[in-house]
Amino acid sequence: MNVHILGCGVSAPGLPDIEALSQVLAGGELGEDKPGSGNISLLSPRERRRCPETVRLSMAAAEQACQTAGLDPSEPDAVFASGMGDLAISDYMCRTLAETPDLLSPMRFHNSVHNAAAGYWSIGAGGRGDVTALSGATDSLVTGLMEAASHILTDHRPVLLVVYDSAADGPMRAVWPANHPFASAFVMGVAEGNQGSAIKLGPEPARVDDDCPSLPAGLAERAADNPAARALHLLALLQGYHRGPVHLAARQGPGLRIEPVT
């Protein structure tokens, strides 16, 4: 099925925005500086301090995507896809429950839901449509793309897809060894008219490994480091760095083949 990408965004160390990504794709160096929260305008300074890290991470990418699409952030339905949710909050919850359960923070508890990033987004953007949150573990990008595409095809309206995962500190590194957080966002719309770039998405049954045109070394490392950063292959295609096709694997169910519509 064909969809238009109307705008995209990125948020990761050394990649505070799409412009920074373009520079790395053009041969620039990939830094390690964590993106500041200066890219987030939709939360008050107080909310920015109180909200979990993954909210800041995902929201920065989501805002950029809406901005480049020229879309009011309150408008699109949204799909938030994350394999693990906020690992720092899970760590806090499990440690506190092991030691002093009666002292559990009510705010951190309600921030521990998997849809925290989705919820803060709808509050910040004022979006009252469907803002969903899903997980596909290491394949959340594939799951999220299918979910977003199915929204577009059934409701014929633009959808914001945000794919993010953090890095684990502490014991959860044993099951989620990512070293760098990563978020990307895509405003996707019905494939008609001339706005944005059109891509074709199709299922690929039984694909066990990603197969994509090569990326600059630093970005390839990131794509291998954090499953959410597999979106770099799609971002590189959208930035015209290569023409695809991008084959994304899935451990269960179909993978995806993505290529430009010519």
Add this chain to the structure above:
Amino acid sequence: MARTAAGYTPNRMNDLHIAAMTLTCAAGTGLDAVRPALLKGRSGLRANDYPNCSLETWIGRVDGVEDVTLEGDLARFQCRNNQLATLALDQDGFRESAAALLERHRPERIACVIGTSTAGISSTEVAYRNLDDAGHFRPEHVMPWVHTPHTSAAFVAAALGLNGPVQTVSTACSSSAKVFATAARLIESGWADAAVVGGVDSLCLSVLYGFHSLELVSPEPCRPFDRDRNGLNLGEAAGFAIVERDPGESLGRLLGWGETSDAHHMASPHPEGAGAIAAIRRSLERAGLAPEAVGYVNCHGTATPMNDRIETMALRTVFDTPPPASSTKAWTGHTLGAAGITETVFSLLALNDGYLPASLNCNEPEPEAADFILREGRQEKVEAVMSNSFGFGGSNCTLIMGAA
């Protein structure tokens, strides 16, 4: 379909049927146990006996979950949530129904969409209580297929041999209502021909102490819509359904759904119920039904003072006179990520059995709800039923099911 005042033009999908369903909750393991519990007003709640938890409250705990062992390839999924899922899959001939579905469709054309909020977190809690001296998980706790929200859908797909799109929806208490909308979209847009949907949530310290920290837990059996209600009880449940276009037998049709956000607060509902009202209205628009066509509402009805007051307000806003309605949470506890499937199954039972369950423990109803909240079960044939699910993050989902 006419463009609505909200500027939202819902797209009416082809008819989708519920081909099979099952439910395991505190009120009963399988529908043969759940049905008589509903008829006789037999609650599944008990005084809190969850291990390592000293809170004074009542819980909806399912017997026998601890005794389930996942074997062979499924051993990598061993945790309370997936043990509960296994127990539920074993009831009501659901595995046979899934096998029959696999005769009708190729495995890669059957989606698996499961809602959860707790996932395997009770196992993560245990792993943290038993860290080694260096602060790492001990080897037996390094279970990547358990310590992720996605454990739920991944496990069900593996257990049933489904190979279509696999998705875990995790939007707190609306999770396993939204799975029906997701399945409908995946089928309508061609990613799948049919879907196994459901929800699984299991008791754990995170939710027991978490809701306690928010001062939302009642020390007594919960009393939804009672004027003296003082909070919720937590519960666990697993339920599943098969969603398909043309099954041989049908338990009902998915007529409509509404998914909205409050855009207000992470843990408190919108004070005027804006998101709830919008979800109910969208579900009616999508179903192409006037409000009076709905014969029964299974409310979210958590028994917190605020939820029940705002839900009452929302129903009063949409319906001139709300239809007979009840909350079934005094049977099950609030099963969070499994609340949507639990109460959708209750709604489908109402549709099929012609029996509308009471709002158990509602002795003195909230005055505003007194004329429509069922204080006793009622034999009544209805053609369409509604189920509400509202969650943290302001995530709302309303479903409408119609007679087959």
